[in-house]
Amino acid sequence: MTKRFHKGDKVRWNSHGGQAEGEVLKEITSDTEAGGRTVRASKDEPQYLVRSDRSGGEAVHKPDALEKL
Template identity: 75%
Template sequence: MMTTEFHKGDRVTWQSHGGTAEGKVLRKITEDTELAGRTVRASKDAPQYLVRSTESGGEAVHKPSALKRKG
């Protein structure tokens, strides 16, 4: 199954608790990583993306399937 690939600086949207959130991709994660006290499980075949919300400035990690390219 082919997943969408994102790059640093890409503008994306995702579903959040309060509705649709918008932000930018900070980086692609391709190996298990500790972020904010949590272990992010990722690999080259199953990457995740660190994104920053433009509204709150908060950072979160999402699977590619949860993100949509904006514009």
């Protein structure tokens, strides 16, 4: 079963500089442009747009890459 997150959830993920923490901005459930790249997503395989607390940068991650805090 795919992990689900909601807007406003605090999450942690691995980044180039180690661990990053931030907030889920939205769930992506269709193919779109987000976080500077083309995102392939569906209702069965969503991805999440997140914002880093430290840098303020936005990125898109698959649910398995995120850990809810």
